[in-house]
Amino acid sequence: MIRAGRKHLVRTREQLAQHMGMAMGTFRNKKPYAAAGFPEPISSTGGRVMLWDGEQTDAFLAGEPVPDLPPAGADEDLLDRQEAAEELNVTPKTWDDYKTSPQIAPHLVVVHGVEHYPRAVIHAFKKSRPGKQAATGRPKGSANAIPRNQLHERITPLLDAAPAITINEVREHLGIAYSTAQQALAKLRADRIAELMTAAPELSFDQAAEHLGYPPAVRRAARQVTARTPRGQDHA
Known part of the structure; x- marks a missing residue:
């Protein structure tokens, strides 16, 4: 999740490798981001592209205290595929269908090749989703x-x-x-x-x-x- 207003701070593996003066092959082999105290990625676990918050990584690499991220939950937070699916309590494959909706598609934000959508857009879709009330909590076998x-x-x-x-x-x-x-x-x-x-x-x-x-x-x-x-x- 990219916290509200921090899109410009997002860093990729390639950018971190460059910052650390490492060849990309060396960076992949050594995985310096696995070191104790290195900031956690802001991308979803298992995502194809790993992303970090640049303010946090800059502080760590400078030997300074790593600042906390702002609290999650703002309307302007940007959620990736996995996070959007979790927000709606559906599978990522179902989210792939949802994201083509006219309510969602125009709000696509691509950050370093990764699709993200504002939390507010996902919440608005959730509230207006056809059958949302009927689909939640319906007793099994009921009419x-x-x-x-x-x-x-x-x-x-x-x-x-x-x-x-x-x-x-x-x-x-x-x-x-x-x-x-x-x-x-x-x-x-x-x-x-x-x-x-x-x-x-x-x-x-x-x-x-x-x-x-x-x-x-x-x-x-x-x-x-x-x-x-x-x-x-x-x-x-």
Whole structure:
């Protein structure tokens, strides 16, 4: 996590190696950042790119007391992929779908090649996420928390944000039964494919599905819905 207002202080391994007068190969082999007292990385554990706070590393390398970082929790804190997923209590893979949302994507901040997003943006998305209330704390085996006539309205934003969203991910978001999520998702995809084929008759079913971003694995259910739908029926 990059604390608010400290983006300009972020340092990479390459920058530390240069500061310490080490060749990068030597730096990798010796791992001086593993020394006792060396400041902890501000990047997530296991991240591909390790990042540090420059004020802390400068102090350590100068033999001075390492200052504490400001407390976490500010709206302007920048969270990486793992941290954003943890903030929403989802998997990093689900976050990869979320980050394409119009609520999130424009706020991307890339720091030394690593994607970050402001905490405030993640919190705003969390509060407005479709089905958030229904998805948390729903007793196992209970009835669907969303009326059937509202299902498409609730699933639509999820499908917009992640065309390849899975049935289980819809269940996680909305707290509905597997079969309900499966049927509603297949119907929505079938409707959209049919609408696109109507607008562009030269497209085949698979071409339309490909254009909409629906992977082959999810097309069978949509194709079955399309086959059952009488021609000309309203897809609304």
